[in-house]
Amino acid sequence: xxxxxxxxxxxxxxxxxxxxxxxxxxxxxxxxxxxxxxxxxxxxxxxxxxxxxxxxxxxxxxxxxxxxxxxxxxxxxxxxxxxxxxxxxxxxxxxxxxxxxxxxxxxxxxxxxxxxxxxxxxxxxxxxxxxxxxxxxxxxxxxxxxxxxxxxxxxxxxxxxxxxxxxxxxxxxxxxxxxxxxxxxxxxxxxxxxxxxxxxxxxxxxxxxxxxxxxxxxxxxxxxxxxxxxxxxxxxxxxxxxxxxxxxxxxxxxxxxxxxxxxxxxxxxxxxxxxxxxxxxxxxxxxxxxxxxxxxxxxxxxxxxxxxxxxxxxxxxxxxxxxxxxxxxxxxxxxxxxxxxxxxxxxxxxxxxxxxxxxxxxxxxxxxxxxxxxxxxxxxxxxxxxxxxxxxxxxxxxxxxxxxxxxxxxxxxxxxxxxxxxxxxxxxxxxxxxxxxxxxxxxxxxxxxxxxxxxxxxxxxxxxxxxxxxxxxxxxxxxxxxxxxxxxxxxxxxxxxxxxxxxxxxxxxxxxxxxxxxxxxxxxxxxxxxxxxxxxxxxxxxxxxxxxxxxxxxxxxxxxxxxxxxxxxxxxxxxxxxxxxxxxxxxxxxxxxxxxxxxxxxxxxxxxxxxxxxxxxxxxxxxxxxxxxxxxxxxxxxxxxxxxxxxxxxxxxxxxxxxxxxxxxxxxxxxxxxxxxxxxxxxxxxxxxxxxxxxxxxxxxxxxxxxxxxxxxxxxxxxxxxxxxxxxxxxxxxxxxxxxxxxxxxxxxxxxxxxxxxxxxx
Numbered sequence: 001x002x003x004x005x006x007x008x009x010x011x012x013x014x015x016x017x018x019x020x021x022x023x024x025x026x027x028x029x030x031x032x033x034x035x036x037x038x039x040x041x042x043x044x045x046x047x048x049x050x051x052x053x054x055x056x057x058x059x060x061x062x063x064x065x066x067x068x069x070x071x072x073x074x075x076x077x078x079x080x081x082x083x084x085x086x087x088x089x090x091x092x093x094x095x096x097x098x099x100x101x102x103x104x105x106x107x108x109x110x111x112x113x114x115x116x117x118x119x120x121x122x123x124x125x126x127x128x129x130x131x132x133x134x135x136x137x138x139x140x141x142x143x144x145x146x147x148x149x150x151x152x153x154x155x156x157x158x159x160x161x162x163x164x165x166x167x168x169x170x171x172x173x174x175x176x177x178x179x180x181x182x183x184x185x186x187x188x189x190x191x192x193x194x195x196x197x198x199x200x201x202x203x204x205x206x207x208x209x210x211x212x213x214x215x216x217x218x219x220x221x222x223x224x225x226x227x228x229x230x231x232x233x234x235x236x237x238x239x240x241x242x243x244x245x246x247x248x249x250x251x252x253x254x255x256x257x258x259x260x261x262x263x264x265x266x267x268x269x270x271x272x273x274x275x276x277x278x279x280x281x282x283x284x285x286x287x288x289x290x291x292x293x294x295x296x297x298x299x300x301x302x303x304x305x306x307x308x309x310x311x312x313x314x315x316x317x318x319x320x321x322x323x324x325x326x327x328x329x330x331x332x333x334x335x336x337x338x339x340x341x342x343x344x345x346x347x348x349x350x351x352x353x354x355x356x357x358x359x360x361x362x363x364x365x366x367x368x369x370x371x372x373x374x375x376x377x378x379x380x381x382x383x384x385x386x387x388x389x390x391x392x393x394x395x396x397x398x399x400x401x402x403x404x405x406x407x408x409x410x411x412x413x414x415x416x417x418x419x420x421x422x423x424x425x426x427x428x429x430x431x432x433x434x435x436x437x438x439x440x441x442x443x444x445x446x447x448x449x450x451x452x453x454x455x456x457x458x459x460x461x462x463x464x465x466x467x468x469x470x471x472x473x474x475x476x477x478x479x480x481x482x483x484x485x486x487x488x489x490x491x492x493x494x495x496x497x498x499x500x501x502x503x504x505x506x507x508x509x510x511x512x513x514x515x516x517x518x519x520x521x522x523x524x525x526x527x528x529x530x531x532x533x534x535x536x537x538x539x540x541x542x543x544x545x546x547x548x549x550x551x552x553x554x555x556x557x558x559x560x561x562x563x564x565x566x567x568x569x570x571x572x573x574x575x576x577x578x579x580x581x582x583x584x585x586x587x588x589x590x591x592x593x594x595x596x597x598x599x600x601x602x603x604x605x606x607x608x609x610x611x612x613x614x615x616x617x618x619x620x621x622x623x624x625x626x627x628x629x630x631x632x633x634x635x636x637x638x639x640x641x642x643x644x645x646x647x648x649x650x651x652x653x654x655x656x657x658x659x660x661x662x663x664x665x666x667x668x669x670x671x672x673x674x675x676x677x678x679x680x681x682x683x684x685x686x687x688x689x690x691x692x693x694x695x696x697x698x699x700x701x702x703x704x705x706x707x708x709x710x711x712x713x714x715x716x717x718x719x720x721x722x723x724x725x726x727x728x729x730x731x732x733x734x735x736x737x738x739x740x741x742x743x744x745x746x747x748x749x750x751x752x753x754x755x756x757x758x759x760x761x762x
Contacts, residue, residue: 012048015041015205018212025216032083033212036076040208043069059121059129061113067143068109071102074150081154084215085161085173094153101146108139155180172214179207238304238325242272255325258304272321303332345417347395348402356416357471360426363414364467370412371429372464374471375437376478377401380456380486382421388453397421397448397455404440424475434461438492458482462496480504483565507562514559514568518575522547525579526745527596529754530716530738533730537755539595541631541738542580543745544572570607573599577617577628583748584628585621592755597629597659602636605643611650618654625655629680633661637676645676652679659716663687663704673707681708685719685739688729702732709733 019037022030046069050062075098081087082095112118117134124130133140158177162170238254248268255268305326343355351359364372379385379397386394398421405415405425414426441457448455460482462474480503481496517523524547527540546554563569580596587594604610618625630651637644637660648658659680673681687701708715717729720739729737746754 009048012041012044012205014209015044018209022212022216029083030216032076032080033215036073036080037208037212039069039073039076040205043073044205054123056121056123056129059123060116060119063119063121063131064109064112067112067118068102068106070147071098071105071143074147075099075102077154078150080211080215081157084176085157087157087161098150105139105143105146108136112136151180175214176207176210179210182206237327239322240268240325241322242320248272255323258325303328345402348399348417350402350406350423351414351416353416353418356414356418356424356426360414360471360474361467363412363426364464367412367428368467373427373429373432374462374464374474374478375425375427375459376418376462376475376482377423377441377457377459378479378482379421380458384453385455394421397444400447401444401457404444408436408440418475422479424478434493441492457492458485459493460484460496461493476504507565510559510562511566511568514563514571517546517548518571522549523572523575524747525576525583526747527751528738528745529743529751530597530736531742532737533735537594538736539597539629540751541597542576542599544576545745545747564601564603567603567607569601570604573601573604574608574613577614580628581617581621581623584623588623588627594755595627595629595657597631599661600630600632600636605636605640605647610647611654614651614656615654625651626657629657629659631659631661631682634663641675649677652677662718673711673713678713680714680716682738683715683717685717688717688719688725698728698732705732705734 015037019034019041022034022037025034043066046062046066050059050066053059053062075095078094078098108118112120112134115134117136118139119131119133122130122132155177158173158180161173162177238258239250239252240248240255241250242248251268305328307324307326309322309324310320343352344350345352360374379401382394382397385397398417401423402415402417405423408415408425408427408431410431412428413431416424418424437459441459445455445457460478460480462478462481464474477496481494484503485491485494524545526543526545528543529537530539530541532538544556544560546556546559548554560569563572577598580598584596600610614625614628614630617623618628630648632644632648652658657680658678659682660676660678661682662684663681681704683701683704705715714736715734716736716738717734718738720726720729720737720741722741725739726737726741743754
């Protein structure tokens with residue numbers, strides 16, 4: 001009796017543990033197991049209470065509840081079986097029929113508590129429980145048949161699965177099926193025995209534990225071994241293991257292919273013993289990591305990280321060594337690629353700026369007894385190549401120049417792309433040749449020059465004196481030298497000297513002060529009168545002067561070239577345009593009827609929307625567009641003739657007067673006069689000086705004046721300095737003049753004073 005009671009209590013505890021652990025697992029199967037284990041635990045508790053009670057009425061109640069509980073427990077078992085075996089899963093009829101029967105049987109069991117028509121429990125004289133059956137024997141018999149029948153169906157299900165499933169998994173179904181068989185036998189005996197103890201609940205408890213373990217925990221050991229071996233074989237990593245005697249106990253295909261050993265492991269064992277003898281003392285407790293590279297059958301090197309791991313037993317004795325080969329080829333290639341990108345130019349493959357500086361420094365110190373030159377090249381107006389022909393053409397030119405420079409290369413020659421179209425070379429004096437460099441440049445120029453664009457490459461050379469001087473400074477000096485021949489089409493190479501450095505420092509000073517000076521309005525508008533043939537002032541040209549706080553009035557010749565070169569001129573031009581517009585508004589309010597001509601530079605077209613800027617000024621200051629005349633040089637027009645003429649056409653349509661400035665100093669031709677639809681033609685003073693004493697040139701100048709008048713263009717001649725020049729121009733038919741003969745450029749205040757005096761008539 002005590003043994004049975006102990007088994008019941010143990011069953012309750014085990015079922016509770018199984019239910020709790022099943023609750024913590026995920027998945028529908030785990031949920032099904034948890035519900036069943038909870039129900040089984042509840043039935044086990046009722047069974048234990050039934051065993052311990054000595055009250056016949058209570059015993060009858062508990063026995064009735066157990067009868068109902070078995071019905072629902074079998075229902076949950078069937079649900080688990082269908083999910084676990086995947087058999088009859090979609091057959092809902094079985095479940096529905098079991099629910100109907102369990103419900104009816106539960107009603108009879110509950111009714112038995114009061115009626116005692118199925119059975120009742122009595123306590124005998126020796127304190128034993130005796131079960132007596134009532135008149136509803138058919139209910140009891142149906143209950144027994146139902147229980148045995150359901151167990152038989154589930155047992156049959158497991159037999160089918162055992163026959164169909166893999167050998168690895170048969171034990172999982174066999175053990176649960178065997179438990180059901182014992183449940184069935186115990187249930188049959190329980191029907192025939194009316195004693196106090198029902199062993200069927202003991203077997204139900206055992207079955208419940210089996211269900212939890214084999215459905216949620218058990219994995220076949222052989223399956224683990226097979227899976228482990230499969231993972232090793234399919235892995236990209238190589239694994240080779242040796243025992244404590246140096247015998248190879250495992251070697252996968254990756255290592256065999258890597259070491260080209262085939263099935264003969266003798267060679268690798270001998271190599272291992274030799275290696276282990278020399279390195280035995282290096283690893284005592286921890287693993288050791290080695291890096292190496294091997295060539296496989298493909299002939300291509302593969303980079304491997306080899307991890308050496310010692311295997312110990314429970315007494316920490318080394319029982320073997322395992323080598324794991326991790327293929328790091330892709331990582332190594334990626335690292336090498338990133339290192340290459342960090343030191344080389346992506347387009348040309350040449351050294352980049354930083355790497356060139358570093359390697360040049362090392363080269364100069366390695367051959368400190370030799371003399372070297374730094375060559376620095378630049379492509380003039382390279383931006384136009386990209387704009388006109390496209391980036392692909394620009395890249396082609398850069399790659400062609402890179403190839404030409406690298407063909408010069410020897411061990412002591414370094415080449416690099418510094419940035420954009422700027423290249424640099426470090427060349428020993430013994431290999432330096434201006435003729436060779438000039439010929440190479442000429443060859444590239446001729447290769448890419450066309451009727452549309454003339455490629456121009458200029459180079460500066462700096463002779464290295466102090467090898468401790470920063471390489472970047474050396475390159476800057478070579479670049480300064482090249483900049484001195486930027487507009488000299490007869491030379492391709494220029495050498496650095498100190499005069500160039502002084503000029504460069506001046507330019508850097510101008511650039512450094514420009515922004516601050518512009519913000520402080522240190523740039524002032526000066527006006528030079530434009531006079532008609534009657535000596536009356538009609539307007540003025542706006543000219544800029546820098547009122548420097550230390551240097552005084554600085555003429556534009558000292559800073560305009562620098563601003564043009566750096567592209568900063570557009571900021572100054574915009575500033576001057578606004579000053580002119582402000583003054584015209586003031587004159588309008590005072591009813592002063594003069595105009596002001598302002599200059600447009602080449603860079604303005606790149607950095608500004610010319611049309612929108614001038615229209616905005618007109619609208620902002622409420623002035624007439626014909627009062628703000630726009631001067632543009634021939635050179636500026638020809639930088640992008642078609643697009644620039646389109647913009648000027650829009651400005652003329654709005655009401656602006658367009659003046660062609662410096663005619664005769666650049667691309668002057670009759671064809672240009674035909675294509676340019678301007679309002680005013682300004683003849684350059686140099687053209688005037690050249691024709692003053694030459695009859696033939698005077699005839700040409702007069703013809704230009706007459707032709708301009710005939711095509712509707714007014715003519716202004718600049719640089720008139722003598723009465724003789726004025727009389728000559730009047731005789732040629734010119735009607736507007738500008739020059740020192742009338743007045744030098746004046747500050748706005750002095751210009752207005754000049755207007756109010758009697759000196760403004762000539």
